[in-house]
Amino acid sequence: MSYIKAENLTKEYGTGELAVTAVGNANFEIDAGEFVAIMGESGSGKSTLLSILGTLNSPTSGRLMVNDRDVYRLSQDERADFRRQSVGFVFQNFNLLSYLTLLENVMLPLATLKAKKKDKQMMAYKALERVGLGEKVKRLPGQISGGEQERVAIARAIVNKPPILLADEPTGNLDTRTGKLIMDFLRSLNEEGITIVMVTHSMEYSNFARRILRMSDGMLVQ
Amino acid sequence: MTLRDIAVNNLRRRKTRALFVLAGLLIGVTTVVTLLTLVNAMKNDINHKLEMYGANILIVPKTENLSLTYGGLSLGGVSFEMQEIKEEELEKIKDIKNAANVAAVGPMVLGPVTINDRRLLLAGVDFQMLQMLRPWWNIKGKAPEDENVILGSEAARVLGLANGSKFTMNGKEFGVSGVLEVTGSQDDGLVFAPLATAQSLLGKEGQISMAEVAALCSGCPIEEMVRQITEILPGANVMGIQQVVKGRMETLNHFQKFSYGVSALVLFVGSLMVLVTMMGSVRERTTEIGIFRAMGFRKGHVMHIIFLEAGIIAGIAGILGYVLGFAFTRILIPLFTESNHGHGVAVPFDPIMAGIAFALAIAIGLAASIYPALMASRLDPNEALRAL
Numbered sequence: 076m077s078y079i080k081a082e083n084l085t086k087e088y089g090t091g092e093l094a095v096t097a098v099g100n101a102n103f104e105i106d107a108g109e110f111v112a113i114m115g116e117s118g119s120g121k122s123t124l125l126s127i128l129g130t131l132n133s134p135t136s137g138r139l140m141v142n143d144r145d146v147y148r149l150s151q152d153e154r155a156d157f158r159r160q161s162v163g164f165v166f167q168n169f170n171l172l173s174y175l176t177l178l179e180n181v182m183l184p185l186a187t188l189k190a191k192k193k194d195k196q197m198m199a200y201k202a203l204e205r206v207g208l209g210e211k212v213k214r215l216p217g218q219i220s221g222g223e224q225e226r227v228a229i230a231r232a233i234v235n236k237p238p239i240l241l242a243d244e245p246t247g248n249l250d251t252r253t254g255k256l257i258m259d260f261l262r263s264l265n266e267e268g269i270t271i272v273m274v275t276h277s278m279e280y281s282n283f284a285r286r287i288l289r290m291s292d293g294m295l296v297q
Numbered sequence: 298m299t300l301r302d303i304a305v306n307n308l309r310r311r312k313t314r315a316l317f318v319l320a321g322l323l324i325g326v327t328t329v330v331t332l333l334t335l336v337n338a339m340k341n342d343i344n345h346k347l348e349m350y351g352a353n354i355l356i357v358p359k360t361e362n363l364s365l366t367y368g369g370l371s372l373g374g375v376s377f378e379m380q381e382i383k384e385e386e387l388e389k390i391k392d393i394k395n396a397a398n399v400a401a402v403g404p405m406v407l408g409p410v411t412i413n414d415r416r417l418l419l420a421g422v423d424f425q426m427l428q429m430l431r432p433w434w435n436i437k438g439k440a441p442e443d444e445n446v447i448l449g450s451e452a453a454r455v456l457g458l459a460n461g462s463k464f465t466m467n468g469k470e471f472g473v474s475g476v477l478e479v480t481g482s483q484d485d486g487l488v489f490a491p492l493a494t495a496q497s498l499l500g501k502e503g504q505i506s507m508a509e510v511a512a513l514c515s516g517c518p519i520e521e522m523v524r525q526i527t528e529i530l531p532g533a534n535v536m537g538i539q540q541v542v543k544g545r546m547e548t549l550n551h552f553q554k555f556s557y558g559v560s561a562l563v564l565f566v567g568s569l570m571v572l573v574t575m576m577g578s579v580r581e582r583t584t585e586i587g588i589f590r591a592m593g594f595r596k597g598h599v600m601h602i603i604f605l606e607a608g609i610i611a612g613i614a615g616i617l618g619y620v621l622g623f624a625f626t627r628i629l630i631p632l633f634t635e636s637n638h639g640h641g642v643a644v645p646f647d648p649i650m651a652g653i654a655f656a657l658a659i660a661i662g663l664a665a666s667i668y669p670a671l672m673a674s675r676l677d678p679n680e681a682l683r684a685l
Contacts, residue, residue: 126679126682129591131590131591131678131679131682132679151595151596152595152596152597155590155593155594155595155596155598156593156595157593158591158592158593159592159593159594160593162593164591164592166682170584170588170682172585172588174306174310175298175306179298179302179306182298183298183303183588183589183592184592184593185298186298186299186300186302186303186594186598187300187593187594187595187598192298192299195298199298231592
């Protein structure tokens with residue numbers, strides 16, 4: 076039984092003759108606990124597809140079923156709830172807030188949670204400890220390396236234990252050694268049951284995935 | 298980390314913007330507090346002066362005879378040959394419901410007398426009560442006793458009499474114990490003698506022509522007191538002196554309306570400052586808001602953050618605005634009042650005004666933030682993140 080099911084997903088920008096198809100008629104299924112890599116050249120539509128999977132970008136047509144729910148038929152607030160409860164994002168450029176400490180950055184997804192501050196701090200601390208940054212919780216993002224920032228971004232994505240992790244070029248800004256460490260960590264998360272969909276350029280890192288979806292000019296080619 | 302922490306963090310990080318919003322609200326609230334407190338203080342000042350003005354209720358006999366103008370006020374039917382009020386009836390005033398508000402009751406007997414072949418009006422008064430009823434009187438000399446009188450400035454000039462002079466009035470010898478400085482009222486042309494002396498001279502023992510009542514009217518209803526006195530003195534015509542009061546209150550009411558207008562204008566400009574600054578702040582934080590939305594913040598959560606920021610600043614503006622407005626009023630009050638160069642006018646801490654200032658600041662701060670908050674909540678998270 077597929078956990079994520081895309082049916083004729085299409086995303087077009089512009090209208091009429093000027094319309095550009097970023098994603099065209101994408102049909103695929105992803106099982107719960109799968110690790111899928113989306114590969115393709117720059118501008119092939121892989122990041123657009125990832126944002127559609129994360130309910131950040133409404134498709135022009137088609138349907139996205141997650142756990143048997145048509146997520147784009149949900150209201151905007153329900154979609155926000157879905158993201159909060161079910162999806163963790165790891166952005167290519169980390170998107171950490173520079174004025175918050177690492178602990179506060181990781182606590183952000185918990186901000187709307189009705190829980191004691193101490194409990195939230197503990198959850199964030201555990202997530203940071205998990206990525207090996209338990210000693211640096213009070214530092215600001217600007218005071219740590221790029222690889223460490225990536226790990227903070229992952230800690231933030233998993234702090235509320237979502238079943239789906241979407242990663243956009245998680246190793247794009249990292250050197251090979253650090254990139255491999257991040258990929259090892261993603262694989263360990265996947266082994267714990269988290270469904271991971273990752274966009275990457277790298278053939279080497281795509282091998283960490285169990286399945287690869289290739290895109291070219293907005294179309295899934297494999 | 299809570300939504301409040303995010304809002305407070307943002308205020309700390311964007312101090313200049315926060316200060317700009319604060320300034321916009323602060324100017325508005327301070328202006329409102331200053332103007333309204335000033336108007337209240339001026340009203341209190343006028344009430345205080347009314348108490349100082351002396352008589353504000355007149356009691357005259359009911360009559361169909363000639364009207365007499367006194368001090369620019371129409372007193373109804375007072376004439377030389379009219380029926381009089383019994384002096385003892387004035388005692389009843391002590392029994393009215395608002396008797397505690399009566400500061401002084403000054404009986405007066407009026408009658409024509411002849412001095413040096415000239416006809417003048419003699420007023421028999423209670424000089425002890427007159428100190429309260431005519432606090433503006435300056436007598437060169439002293440209050441008369443028994444066979445002495447004081448003369449109005451004009452009467453003294455016409456009669457050619459001065460302090461210490463002797464003269465004959467209705468065939469009886471009197472001395473001048475004092476002369477009134479110019480008052481600009483009808484008092485200048487009168488001869489004043491002690492009540493009993495005048496009653497005896499005019500053959501009106503136990504009778505009075507009119508009475509003046511000084512009521513401490515700050516908070517006491519003059520119309521109500523007039524009604525109560527009328528009830529106990531059915532044969533008298535009781536009138537409240539309100540012309541001066543009404544004139545001054547009218548001027549004050551115009552100033553009050555002007556103050557409301559200025560306040561509304563300043564508050565409008567202040568709210569525009571808040572609106573523009575908050576919109577700038579939202580635009581500046583497009584990416585941040587995109588991250589929040591990607592993490593599952595609802596539109597309401599984003600609006601909550603914006604409103605919290607505006608609310609915190611507005612709350613501070615409300616408190617500071619009241620304190621500044623209060624201070625400005627104390628500085629400005631001497632320029633707007635005359636009593637003792639303003640030093641005598643109290644500007645007390647007003648918890649209601651403080652509450653109004655706080656509520657007003659919060660209301661304006663939040664109202665001006667509705668559009669920026671909506672703008673922030675409607676940001677497309679995908680577009681926001683693409684702006685990176």
